[in-house]
Each structure stands twice: as C-alpha cells, then as structure tokens.
Amino acid sequence: MKKMTSPMDRETFGAVVHRYGKAIFNVAYRIVNDYEDAMDITQTTFTKTYERLDRYDPSHNIFNWLYKIAVHESINFAKHRSRTVPLDDDFAPAPETTDETCIQNETSKRIQTALMTIPPDYRTVVVLRHFHDLSYAEIAAVLDIPEKTVKSRLFSGRRMLRDSLLKTGYAP
Amino acid sequence: MxxxxxxxxxxxxxxxxxxxxxxxxxxxxxxxxxxxxxxxxxxxxxxxxxxxxGDVKPPASMEAKIIDAIASREALAGRDRGFFLDFLSPRRKIAYAFATGLAVGIIIFIILYQALSGGNQLDVRDLYGALAEREQSGAVIDAQSAAIAVPGCIGTAIVQYRDQAVFVSASVEADDGVEIEIAPGAELALRSFRAPACGPYALRASGAGIAVSLGGRCEFVAVFGDAGGARPPVRISVAGAGGTLFEQTIELGRN
CATH class of the missing domain: 1.20.5 (Single alpha-helices involved in coiled-coils or other helix-helix interfaces)
Incomplete structure (x- = not known):
C-alpha cells in the first residue's frame, strides 16, 4: 500500500483520528494515569501510524493496529516511569488535571487509583477488557501474547484490583 | 472441581x-x-x-494537534529528503552505506599498497628471492662446497644440484672491488638471485653465468636451471684488481 501523502489522504486520516482519537486517548490515560502524558502518547500513536501506513495491511482493522501502537507506547512509558519514580505500595497519585479538565466521577477516580497499584502488564489487560470491551482473542492479538496468558493476567489483575480497593476502604 | x-x-x-x-x-x-x-x-x-x-474526555484541541503534528513531520521529511535520502527504505540505506564504505575501503587499500610498495616498480631482488624460495622445495641430489681463502677474499661457496635447479650459495668476506663469478655454462640460465645479507653489490649476468662485484661481508644465492634438467659443472672464481685469485669447478657426483 502506498503511503498517503496528498492533502486528501491526510484528510482521510483525519477521519481516522476523529473516529478513534478518544478511545486511544483513554487506553493511554488508563495505563499511564496522566492527562498530558496520555495526550502525548495519543499524538505519537497517530503520527507513527500515519508514517507507517505503507506497512499497513488493509485486510486488518486499523483500530487493532492503533491499539497495538498505543498500548506499546503506554506500557513502555509506564514501565520507564516506574523505574525512575518508584511508587509506594500504599500511595498512587491522583490523576492530574488541566484547564481542559478531565471530568471524572468518584468511581472513575477510585478505579483509576486502584489500577495504578497493579503492574502495567496486568493493568493493560484489565483496561482493554473492561474499558474497551475487547475479547480474550482481541487482547491477545493486540498484545501479541497467547490467550491463556490474557486470561491468567486478567483473572490475577481482577484479584489484585479487588485487594487494592479493599485496602483503600472501598468494598466492591 | x-x-x-x-x-x-x-x-x-x-x-x-x-x-x-x-x-x-x-x-x-x-x-x-x-x-x-x-x-x-x-x-x-x-x-x-x-x-x-466511563471514558475520560480528551481535550477538544487534541484532534487538531495531531493533524498539525502529522503535517509538520511531513513538511520536515520533505525538506530533509534531499539530504538524508528519505525516499530510500532503511534496508536500502544500510545496503548503500555498506557498499559505499566497501568501495572507499578498497580505494584506500589500493592507494596505501601502491605507496608502500613503490607503485608499479617491481623489486627485482625480492622477486628473485621469492623464486629461489619456491625452488628450494626441490630435493637435493648432490651438494659440494668450495672453500675460498685468498688474499682479499675468504669464505665458502656451496653448489647444490636439485631436482629442478642448481643452487649456488656463497658466504664471503671480501675487499672492495672483488668479483665472484659463478659460471655453470650456457646450458643453464639464471632463474633467480638473492642477496639478503649483503652490503652494496653489483650483479652482472651473462650467457655463461653471473658475476657479483662486492666489498665487505656478503651472502647470496643464485639459482640456475633449464627445462631439460641439465646438471653441468659449475665454475667458481674470485678476481681482484690483479686478476684471478681463486678458481674451482664443481661437478655433479665427483665426490
């Protein structure tokens, strides 16, 4: 497939950004827990996707491809940050906000705080399953891991999440 | 369960x-x-x-920022294309870089080789030495020596009759102007000559053999041969300013 280079092509890709931008932003946000970082990751995801369009196989859903790049970028970011700024087990920062406030309800904040206490690999599976309603097979395809691993991480992630919620006094 | x-x-x-x-x-x-x-x-x-x-709402400006970023990167790539060959795939870039490096390396090697070896001029002494070494691999049929002990020259000459050649080696200490002649006759031609440990000397070849003019200590080896494998007598003589000082003829199987 030829890389899209004409203004019309960019406009076409603009429609892709419009359609999937919010979902990709939410994947990144739920994994990295930072509004600005999620913005950067979303932008990186779309620019990388656009630059690699010549490698895109049109027989596959472009959304899965976007997910793949977004998740990869987010996990890398989260792991790098966890190496450089270790978090205390009993403390996870609340989401940062900007003027364009990310409006979250109380439940959203609680679940996000709990999410940040579990390892990124487990967190990602939980996010893709619960926030994006991906099946085991779809998650396996996005993460390039076996379905068995998806289930194992999902079930363990839920257990860790429940423990975290209980620890903070919020019983699910 | x-x-x-x-x-x-x-x-x-x-x-x-x-x-x-x-x-x-x-x-x-x-x-x-x-x-x-x-x-x-x-x-x-x-x-x-x-x-x-539910979902977290991204900033309203996000889409526009993404499209702007893509446009900027495209413009940048277009500007850089002429300098960084962006139209080539990464694999082709690596292949071209490798080929260019290889070509440059070969050119540098050729230049250095010519500079160190004196260009296209052949070192006759080295060439003869290499030939002599190759012929040394042949089996020795007979070897005889001649002791030289005359005023102005002292040393030894050894004649080896080999499978494919006749070797004459000499180790002498001579006064200036002494000339040592090795004459195997017209049947054999000089194939190589090597003087690895010698002061200034002059080599003169003729149909009958060679003459080496030297002074001081000198070691040399001369190789003679022909396609028919002739093994004629070899005459060794030493001459000074006053004429012939020493002469001896070596013959195959005489001893």
Missing part, C-alpha cells in the same frame, strides 16, 4: 466466555456456596464500577 477452577469459571462467566454447561455448573455451585456467591457478587460489582467510570 477445585476452588481455582470455580474462580476461573466465575471470571469467564463475567466475560461471557463460559459454555452453557459451564454456566449451569457454576450456577449449581453458587446455589450451594455462600462464599462462592459473595466472591461472584464482588466480581460483578467491580465490573459495574468500570462501566460507571
């Missing part, structure tokens, strides 16, 4: 992944297990929390 298996079935039920039989088995288990019901309810409530949490 183990507790771990029930846990798995609960999770799968939540994800809608159980078969009808598995769902029925789980329902039976939950009907009989208060702890099981509690755990399953807990999972269900947690799943609802995700639904209630």
């Amino acid at each position: 183990t507790e771990k298996r029930w846990q798995e079935l609960m999770n799968r039920e939540l994800d809608g992944a159980n078969s009808p039989e598995e769902s029925a088995a789980l329902r039976s288990h939950l009907a009989a297990s208060e702890e099981g019901r509690r755990q399953f309810d807990e999972l269900g409530r947690m799943a609802r929390m995700f639904t209630e949490a």
Whole structure:
C-alpha cells in the first residue's frame, strides 16, 4: 500500500483520528494515569501510524493496529516511569488535571487509583477488557501474547484490583 | 472441581466466555456456596464500577494537534529528503552505506599498497628471492662446497644440484672491488638471485653465468636451471684488481 501523502489522504486520516482519537486517548490515560502524558502518547500513536501506513495491511482493522501502537507506547512509558519514580505500595497519585479538565466521577477516580497499584502488564489487560470491551482473542492479538496468558493476567489483575480497593476502604 | 477452577469459571462467566454447561455448573455451585456467591457478587460489582467510570474526555484541541503534528513531520521529511535520502527504505540505506564504505575501503587499500610498495616498480631482488624460495622445495641430489681463502677474499661457496635447479650459495668476506663469478655454462640460465645479507653489490649476468662485484661481508644465492634438467659443472672464481685469485669447478657426483 502506498503511503498517503496528498492533502486528501491526510484528510482521510483525519477521519481516522476523529473516529478513534478518544478511545486511544483513554487506553493511554488508563495505563499511564496522566492527562498530558496520555495526550502525548495519543499524538505519537497517530503520527507513527500515519508514517507507517505503507506497512499497513488493509485486510486488518486499523483500530487493532492503533491499539497495538498505543498500548506499546503506554506500557513502555509506564514501565520507564516506574523505574525512575518508584511508587509506594500504599500511595498512587491522583490523576492530574488541566484547564481542559478531565471530568471524572468518584468511581472513575477510585478505579483509576486502584489500577495504578497493579503492574502495567496486568493493568493493560484489565483496561482493554473492561474499558474497551475487547475479547480474550482481541487482547491477545493486540498484545501479541497467547490467550491463556490474557486470561491468567486478567483473572490475577481482577484479584489484585479487588485487594487494592479493599485496602483503600472501598468494598466492591 | 477445585476452588481455582470455580474462580476461573466465575471470571469467564463475567466475560461471557463460559459454555452453557459451564454456566449451569457454576450456577449449581453458587446455589450451594455462600462464599462462592459473595466472591461472584464482588466480581460483578467491580465490573459495574468500570462501566460507571466511563471514558475520560480528551481535550477538544487534541484532534487538531495531531493533524498539525502529522503535517509538520511531513513538511520536515520533505525538506530533509534531499539530504538524508528519505525516499530510500532503511534496508536500502544500510545496503548503500555498506557498499559505499566497501568501495572507499578498497580505494584506500589500493592507494596505501601502491605507496608502500613503490607503485608499479617491481623489486627485482625480492622477486628473485621469492623464486629461489619456491625452488628450494626441490630435493637435493648432490651438494659440494668450495672453500675460498685468498688474499682479499675468504669464505665458502656451496653448489647444490636439485631436482629442478642448481643452487649456488656463497658466504664471503671480501675487499672492495672483488668479483665472484659463478659460471655453470650456457646450458643453464639464471632463474633467480638473492642477496639478503649483503652490503652494496653489483650483479652482472651473462650467457655463461653471473658475476657479483662486492666489498665487505656478503651472502647470496643464485639459482640456475633449464627445462631439460641439465646438471653441468659449475665454475667458481674470485678476481681482484690483479686478476684471478681463486678458481674451482664443481661437478655433479665427483665426490
């Protein structure tokens, strides 16, 4: 497939950004827990996707491809940050906000705080399953891991999440 | 069924992944297990929390920023294309870089080789020496020596009759102007001459053999031969300013 280079092509890709931008932003946000970082990751995801369009196989859903790049970028970011700024087990920062406030309800904040206490690999599976309603097979395809691993991480992630919620006094 | 298996079935039920039989088995288990019901309810409530949490709204400017970023990168790539060959794939870039490096390396090697070896001029002494070494591999049929002990020159000459050649080596100490002549006759031609440990000397070849003019200490080897494998007598003579000082003829199988 030829890389899209004409203004019309960019406009076409603009429609892709419009359609999937919010979902990709939410994947990144739920994994990295930072509004600005999620913005950067979303932008990186779309620019990388656009630059690699010549490698895109049109027989596959472009959304899965976007997910793949977004998740990869987010996990890398989260792991790098966890190496450089270790978090205390009993403390996870609340989401940062900007003027364009990310409006979250109380439940959203609680679940996000709990999410940040579990390892990124487990967190990602939980996010893709619960926030994006991906099946085991779809998650396996996005993460390039076996379905068995998806289930194992999902079930363990839920257990860790429940423990975290209980620890903070919020019983699910 | 183990507790771990029930846990798995609960999770799968939540994800809608159980078969009808598995769902029925789980329902039976939950009907009989208060702890099981509690755990399953807990999972269900947690799943609802995700639904209630909903999506986080990204900034309204996000789409425009992304499109701007793409346009900027495209413009930048267009500007750089002429300098960084962006129209080439990464693999081609590596291949071209490798080929260019190889070509440059070969050119540098040729230049250095010519500079160190004196260009196209052949070193006759080295060439003869290489030939002599190659012919040294032949078996020795006979070897005889001649002791030279005359005023102005002292040393030894050895004649070796080999499979493919006749070697004449000499190690002498001579006054300036002494000339040593090695004459195997017209049947043999000089194939090589090497004087690895010699002061200034002059080599003169003729149809009958060679003459080496030297002064001081000198070691040399001369190789003679022909296609027919002739083994004629070799005359060795030493001459000074006053005429011939020493002369001896070596013959194959004489001793």
